[in-house]
Amino acid sequence: MPELPEVEITARLLDSALRGARIESAVAPGINALKTFEPPLTALAGDEIAAVRRRGKHLVIETAGGLALLIHLMSAGRLQLYDKRAGPRDRTSRLLVRVTAQTPGEVPRELELRLREFGSKQAAWVKVLPADALEQDDAVATLGPEAWPDPPTLSDVLDAPRPLHAILRDQRVIAGIGRSWVDEILWEAQLSPYKRGADLQPPEAERLRAAIVETLGHAIAHYEDVIELPIPDKLPMPLRIHRHHGEPCPRCASTLEAVHFEDYVIAYCPACQTEGRVLKDRRLSRLLR
Ligand SMILES: [Zn+2]
Known part of the structure; x- marks a missing residue:
């Protein structure tokens, strides 16, 4: 986490x-x-x-x-x-x-x-x-360039036929982002988790870069206000999308949807990120938990 x-x-x-x-x-x-x-x-x-x-x-x-x-x-x-x-x-x-x-x-x-x-x-x-x-x-x-404070030009580093949700979490590509913050970043940038890195248009790559800087910077500023030593067991993460599926989107009030995997969940807004499409959810893994 x-x-x-x-x-x-x-x-x-x-x-x-x-x-x-x-x-x-x-x-x-x-x-x-x-x-x-x-x-x-x-x-x-x-x-x-x-x-x-x-x-x-x-x-x-x-x-x-x-x-x-x-x-x-x-x-x-x-x-x-x-x-x-x-x-x-x-x-x-x-x-x-x-x-x-x-x-x-x-x-x-x-x-x-x-x-x-x-x-x-x-x-x-x-x-x-x-x-x-x-x-x-x-x-x-093996670490890629730091995601914050000054990430690289994303149209270069993300130029691969892999979904953004996976490639942004690949530490060899860009270092620092994991399963929680990737949901927030993609929502902020209004991009589908399954859009391929190689398909990013230059304005989308710019928007994604800005979303990374904004989202991670905002989280750090929040922690500066609320976290003290010794460092709490449970960190008060200012998440709005990740773990919030089923709740209204903070931007458009549509219901946030999710794709469940065995050990993590992708949350997103269909209206803001996937042109209204609800992505196939692998519920079976959730039922087996
Ligand atoms: Zn929305």
């Missing part, structure tokens, strides 16, 4: 809280989320956090000692900062980083950064890399 806006606000809040903080220890308890062995996680101890930033849907924690912690939250992860230490009964933590944050003139604060994951999938992962190897890591090297 965390996509570009959710990861961006996480990076911003953690960056302001942790820049300059000293790392005491880093451990990956329970089922190991750590995907690298060298350098070891213990190499972070004694180092200092230089910055926390976002790349696509990944978080990057850079240290003054030249290491980078690359984190992917996948569908159900959160990177949360607490002023208490996790007890032994906390089974949701995949990574625990204990730090001491010191603001000049104030008492040092002992904090704990936890990568927590909800649900049974346990797919979130962490890599410890030399900072200068980050861009060559598979997960980063």
